[in-house]
Amino acid sequence: xxxxxxxxxxxxxxxPPRRALPTAPEPWTYARGxxxxxxxxxxRRRRGPGWRSIFGLAVxxxxxxxxxxAGSPQTATPRGRPALRLPPAPRAGSRPAALFTHPLSRPxxxxxxxxxxxxxxxxxxxxxxxxxxxxxxxxxxxxxxxxPAGLPTGQTFIAPDDAFFTPDGRSIVATQETDSAIxxxxxxxxxxxxxxxxxxxxxxxxxxxANPDDAQLIDGRDxxxxxIENCRLVVIAPGTHVLARAFGETTSACLHxxxxxxxxxxxxxxxxxxxxxxxxxxxDWVDVMTLTGRIVRQLHPPGVLYPSDTNxxxxxxxxxxxxxxxxxxxxxxxxxxxxWRYRPTGANALDHPSLxxxxxxxxxxxxxxxNDRVIVVDPRTDRIVWQYGVTGVPGSAPGFLNVPDGVDxxxxxxxxxxxxxxxxxxxxx
Numbered sequence: 001x002x003x004x005x006x007x008x009x010x011x012x013x014x015x016p017p018r019r020a021l022p023t024a025p026e027p028w029t030y031a032r033g034x035x036x037x038x039x040x041x042x043x044r045r046r047r048g049p050g051w052r053s054i055f056g057l058a059v060x061x062x063x064x065x066x067x068x069x070a071g072s073p074q075t076a077t078p079r080g081r082p083a084l085r086l087p088p089a090p091r092a093g094s095r096p097a098a099l100f101t102h103p104l105s106r107p108x109x110x111x112x113x114x115x116x117x118x119x120x121x122x123x124x125x126x127x128x129x130x131x132x133x134x135x136x137x138x139x140x141x142x143x144x145x146x147x148p149a150g151l152p153t154g155q156t157f158i159a160p161d162d163a164f165f166t167p168d169g170r171s172i173v174a175t176q177e178t179d180s181a182i183x184x185x186x187x188x189x190x191x192x193x194x195x196x197x198x199x200x201x202x203x204x205x206x207x208x209x210a211n212p213d214d215a216q217l218i219d220g221r222d223x224x225x226x227x228i229e230n231c232r233l234v235v236i237a238p239g240t241h242v243l244a245r246a247f248g249e250t251t252s253a254c255l256h257x258x259x260x261x262x263x264x265x266x267x268x269x270x271x272x273x274x275x276x277x278x279x280x281x282x283x284d285w286v287d288v289m290t291l292t293g294r295i296v297r298q299l300h301p302p303g304v305l306y307p308s309d310t311n312x313x314x315x316x317x318x319x320x321x322x323x324x325x326x327x328x329x330x331x332x333x334x335x336x337x338x339x340w341r342y343r344p345t346g347a348n349a350l351d352h353p354s355l356x357x358x359x360x361x362x363x364x365x366x367x368x369x370x371n372d373r374v375i376v377v378d379p380r381t382d383r384i385v386w387q388y389g390v391t392g393v394p395g396s397a398p399g400f401l402n403v404p405d406g407v408d409x410x411x412x413x414x415x416x417x418x419x420x421x422x423x424x425x426x427x428x429x
Contacts, residue, residue: 100121100134100136100142101142103141103142104140104141104143105140105141107136107138108139108388108398108399109138109388109399110373110384110386110388110390110391113386113388115139115386117137117361117376117378117385117386118376118386118409119409119413120137120409120410120413121134121135121136122135122407122408122409123164123165123172123407123408123414124367124374124388124406124407125161125163125174125367125405125407126401126402127369127402127403127405128394128402129402130158130159131145131146131157131160131396132185135374139388139399145157145172145185147190149190151192152191156179157174157176157183157192158178158179158199158200159177159178159179160174160175160176161178161406162177162213163175163408164406164408164415164416165408165410165415165416167417169410169411169412169414170187170188171184171185171186172184172187173215173223175213175214175225175406176199177212177213177228178211179199179200180198180203180211181195181197181198181199181209181212182195182197183195196223196238197209202229204230204250210228212225212227212228212234213228213309214226214267214268214269214309216416218291221237222238222244223235223236223237223238224270224276225268227246227265228254228265228281229252229254229264230251230252231248231253231254231255231262231264231265232262232265233262233265233268233278234246234247247259247262247289248260248262249261254282255282256280256283256285258287258289259289259293259294259295262280263283263285264281265279266279266280266281267308267309267310267311269309269310269312269415270419272312272419274291275288275289275296276289276290277310277312279309279310279320280307281306283300284300284304284306284307285298285300286307288334299335300336301320301322301330302337303330303338303341304330305322305324306323306324307320307321307322308320308321308322308323308354308355309354311357312419314358316333316334317331317332317339318332319331319356320332321354321356321366322353323352323353323354323369324352325351325352326343326344326345326350327343327351327352327353327368328342328343329341329342329350329356331379340379342379347391350371351368351369351370352368352369352370353366353367353368353369354405354406355367355407357408359409359413360413362378363377363385364379365409366407367404367406367407369403369404371389371391371392372390372392372393372395372400372401373401373404374388374389388401389401389404
């Protein structure tokens, strides 16, 4: 997906101007009030101490002692509307999953969406908003990058094209295709801890890439990415700025001659077991390749014009998106036989979808880039059962997206975990 591929055709076929974004709602929260101690009743005055007064004072003293030990009660949050608050700063060694339990926004899904369609939160690379979001099945934003503190002086985060959790769940690999960079982000501190590539400067030498795509962790150590305009696949060891390895000749003449050359590779998805699925734009190819560079199989995704990010559903079954308009998602076998094709028309037509991932329940998660939405489709009925984002309306308020270009499931269902790759820490935290 080169910058030219990303531009809309201004001479015919361009979509009509989009409606203006509705004004974002004011943030809302319920603050927990201070402890409220109910007033003590004054004992009625009696003429003499008497046994009743002595007994009453003893009971009152006991109640006050228990009250002091347990602490005074706090004002309760109304039921049905959870308190919204920023995640606490993570402690050393804390699991990042704790950051995904504190909603930062109200639920915001398309009416009729079923939260049960997702097994847990999802990660969205919201490209044109220059941010990453973790969204709950109910449509609440649980985490975002950059965080409330923003980025350090001199650091940028532009156009994340794809984003995937590392197997340990503590980091996210974000590929910034049009910015020619790959960033490794610590989930807990919300800081970029490693970057390969010079922001905005494409190239082929050390610490340079030209339209990288779909960087993911392999073997718990190194990053594997498609380097589209350099016609190659690259392996990067985090912490270094020299390639550990390259598959394919570094050239600008992208041809389908794997493993010597690749025809504009836009996806490199590990399959587990040491094999990789390589998607080539030129000629509509999918290659099964070992990490030693041996080509095991080559085939065409059936009926696809612009294959994007082909990945594994189960052994022998693949899933690819067609980055076109109207777009489609196709599930097919390694022999090229179509098992399912989703190509709706009318209001639900896909507009340049770039990634589709299988879900544990058999549904398919799709980022529909130029429709500004992420959807879940049930292949048994071809119905959209979950949607975040308003179709054709870009925005940054809760419930809105602007060219979402990548998705992943949060651990333990994330792409890198379900493909069976070893979990190992990557870089400093």
